[in-house]
Amino acid sequence: MTTHLHPPDPRDRPARLAVGVVGAGRVGPALAASLQLAGHRPVAVSGVSDASRRRAAELLPDVPLVTPAEVLARSELVLLTVPDDVLPGLVQGLAETGAVRPGQLLAHTSGRYGVGVLEPALRAGALPLALHPAMTFTGTAVDVQRLAGCSFGVTAPEELRLAAxxxxxxxxxxxxxxxxxxRPLYHAALALGSNHLITLVAQSMELLAAAGVGAPDRMLGPLLGAALDNALRSGDAALTGPVSRGDAGTVAAHIEQLRRNAPQTLPGYLAMARATADRALAAGLLKPELAEELLGVLGEDTTDRTDGPRGTGGATGDDGEDDR
Known part of the structure; x- marks a missing residue:
């Protein structure tokens, strides 16, 4: 007789948790959907805007939209996926209104905070976790796939470390x-590498378009992919370009063109070029005899010559939810 072996259903595993999400931004529904694939049960989600409701409907179909207090009432594991600045007040309010239950796992996804921000909930008997995915999110099903192999910054009390x-x-x-x-230093490092990269790439595409390039994304894709791979493999040794070579004349021409055509990008160019020169010099890539002239070009005061428009700071999204 032939016996057919079937892989175990994740839902049959022990200790499956009822999962709730407070804040249906781009992050929360994706994390809950990934936990569902592992056999946990999303049972409730809170969302404010139409966009958050659409995300919840796409990634967590048939999971009811309820108030934050009701999310906690139904859940054994609660994901607090709201912007950093909203998190302390949310936790305080939930604790003060008695929404937090003893023994309830309360996990936030903020990179900035550890478990200290959950102290009001801890006093109410909750089990605090900080689980920050080092990933940028789109708010679509592709995010669940991208979590495979994604690093999470984890902070928790020692007795909860294994659970986290x-x-x-x-x-x-x-x-x-x-x-x-x-945690703040960890988060600053990720913002420097990820958020600022998007700004740099967007500016580069705009400049290429202004220079007449028909497909800036296609031109940049292979170049940026190679640069990122080289940087991750070799660090400062991967530096190339006019700054690391000490080509002061080329850098001066860049500055003049940016001042004339895109003055809003000049402060960022100067700041990154100075940082690049410092690192290239320290790594022995930039010859000291060339550095003086280069740094002189980069050190010119351009404050009164960059009256172009300025970009706005990054927003957290339209609905008070984590929208990374």
């Missing part, structure tokens, strides 16, 4: 332990 790491692994991620006091 297990949840990350179930979402397909790789836990990386971050000490409480190091």
């Amino acid at each position: 790491e297990a949840l990350v692994v179930e979402m397909g991620g790789e836990p990386e332990w971050i000490e409480e006091q190091n």
Whole structure:
């Protein structure tokens, strides 16, 4: 007789949790959907805007939209996926209104905060976790796939460390332990590498379009992919271009063109070029005899010559939810 073996259904695993999401921005529904694939049960989600409701409907179909207090009432694991500046007040309000239950797992996804921000909930008996996915989110199903192999910055009390790491692994991620006091530095590093990269790429595409390039994205794709790969492999040794070579004349021409055609990009160009020169010099890539002239070009005061428009700061989204 032939016996057919079937893989176990994730829903048959022990200790499956009822999962709730407070804040249906781009992050929360994706994390809950990934936990659902591991056999957990999304049971409730809160959302404010039409966009958040659409995200919840797409990634968590048939999961009811309710108030934050009702999310906590139905859930054993609550994902607090709201912007950093909203998180402390949310936690305080939930604790003060008695929404937090003893023994309830409360996990936020802020990169800035560790578990200290959950202290009001901890006093109410909650079990605090900080699980920050080092990923940019689109608010679509592709985010669930991208979580495979994604690093999570994990902070939790020692007695909850294994539980926190297990949840990350179930979402397909790789836990990386971050000490409480190091969370702001950790988050600054990610913002520098990810958020600022988007600004640089967007500016580069705009300049290429202004120069007459028909498909800036197609031109930049291979170049940026190679640059990123080289940087991750080799660090400063991957530096190339006029700054690392000490081509002061070329850099001066760049500055003049940006001042004339895109003055809003000049402060960023100067700041990054100075940082690049410093790193190239320290790494021995930029010859000291060439550095003086280059730094002189970069050190010129351009404050009164850059009256172009300025960009606005990054927003958190339209609905008070984590919209990374």
